[in-house]
Amino acid sequence: MSPATPAPRLQKLAQFAMAACLGVMAVAVFVNVVLRYGFGSGVAASEELSRLLFVWMVFIGATAAYPVGEHMAFTSLIGLLKGRRTALRLATAVIRLLVVAAAALLAHGAWQQVAVGLDSHSVVLGYPTALLPLPAFLSALAIGVMALIELFKCKPLDLGHGVDVE
Incomplete structure (x- = not known):
């Protein structure tokens, strides 16, 4: 890059x-x-x-x-699929779909907390308590979008390191 x-x-x-x-x-x-x-x-x-x-x-x-592959990963399965192109591509698509689903669930829950927090303020500083769950919402949104882009581009799974058993 x-x-x-x-x-x-x-x-x-x-x-x-x-x-x-x-x-x-x-x-x-x-x-x-x-x-x-x-x-x-x-x-x-x-x-x-x-x-x-x-x-x-x-x-x-x-x-x-997320984009540099530094999240926790269980590479044992991917290591077993090395050399089996179709299975590896299918596993990659399933992993990305699971990431999108998890991001959607997190974003939904975080957004509900943001909406609740708009009407209340912190005790000492007085900032809207919506600022606490807001980064979870933004992070889930960003990771979900990145995973969707990788899914549609059929980008190979990049764990940021060699595929070793962890």
């Missing part, structure tokens, strides 16, 4: 977003610990902010991991 394509830029953006989330979380927790143990008081918003950023970081990471 050439640097001009959007995928490497999106990967870099995802890595930057995850690093920013982790950095802000680390600073918030560190400041809160120092204030609690050093001065007997803390910043109440630190916990809410850290929770929100952690959820976003996890789902950004999950979305970025």
